[in-house]
Amino acid sequence: xxxxxxxxxxxxxxxxxxxxxxxxxxxFALQTDTxxxxxxxxxxxSAQQYxxxxxxxxxxxxxxxxxxxxxxxxRQATFDRSATLLGGVNAKVLHTVNLESSPDRSRLFSQLLxxxxxxxxxxxxxxxxxxxxxxxxDKLRILARESKELQELKREYDLAEAVYTSAAARLQAGxxxxxxxxxxxxxxxxxxxxxxxxxxxxxxxxxxxxAGCFFVTIALLIIWQRAYLINRLLxxxx
Numbered sequence: 567x568x569x570x571x572x573x574x575x576x577x578x579x580x581x582x583x584x585x586x587x588x589x590x591x592x593x594f595a596l597q598t599d600t601x602x603x604x605x606x607x608x609x610x611x612s613a614q615q616y617x618x619x620x621x622x623x624x625x626x627x628x629x630x631x632x633x634x635x636x637x638x639x640x641r642q643a644t645f646d647r648s649a650t651l652l653g654g655v656n657a658k659v660l661h662t663v664n665l666e667s668s669p670d671r672s673r674l675f676s677q678l679l680x681x682x683x684x685x686x687x688x689x690x691x692x693x694x695x696x697x698x699x700x701x702x703x704d705k706l707r708i709l710a711r712e713s714k715e716l717q718e719l720k721r722e723y724d725l726a727e728a729v730y731t732s733a734a735a736r737l738q739a740g741x742x743x744x745x746x747x748x749x750x751x752x753x754x755x756x757x758x759x760x761x762x763x764x765x766x767x768x769x770x771x772x773x774x775x776x777a778g779c780f781f782v783t784i785a786l787l788i789i790w791q792r793a794y795l796i797n798r799l800l801x802x803x804x
Contacts, residue, residue, distance in 0.1 A: 569688035587682035
């Protein structure tokens with residue numbers, strides 16, 4: 567809405583002044599040229615002199631003709647200078663524009679440039695807002711998809727929590743009270759570590775190992791001499 571208002575203001579002011587914003591900017595640039603400013607002064611003076619002579623004498627009076635030629639020369643010189651600086655098309659519009667001699671017209675030209683600059687600024691802001699809106703639309707689609715996934719996960723979590731709660735309740739209900747049969751035991755003193763080892767006894771372990779080795783050795787000897795012992799026993803029987 568702000569941009570449309572600025573556009574309407576620029577169009578109306580440009581129509582009233584008969585120049586575009588670009589031409590208004592070139593008009594200010596033209597006023598800074600010293601040669602063009604001198605030609606404008608000459609043009610104003612020639613026009614004023616021609617008007618005075620024309621109101622005093624007839625068209626064919628020598629002074630009137632001389633002032634008319636001077637006016638035509640000044641007008642052509644001004645056009646040539648503006649055409650050199652701006653080009654022939656723009657020179658046709660601006661070669662007689664003297665903003666220094668018309669403060670009100672200069673102010674309107676300045677307002678036209680300011681309004682046109684504001685219009686371009688609004689265009690830039692609109693482009694930036696459109697880009698931001700496009701980016702936010704993309705983010706919104708991503709967040710909508712993630713929100714849907716989050717809702718599905720929450721439903722699955724609620725279902726799992728309900729199943730777990732039900733199973734835990736059943737286990738708690740079927741769990742026997744251990745302390746009903748076995749009362750709680752309370753220690754009167756804190757347990758401590760023994761001063762010396764009571765079991766196993768090292769001497770007994772060594773004696774047992776030696777006895778085991780002895781019996782195993784005897785058994786092996788008997789097995790080894792089994793045939794010899796059987797023959798001796800048979801001989802003694804005969």
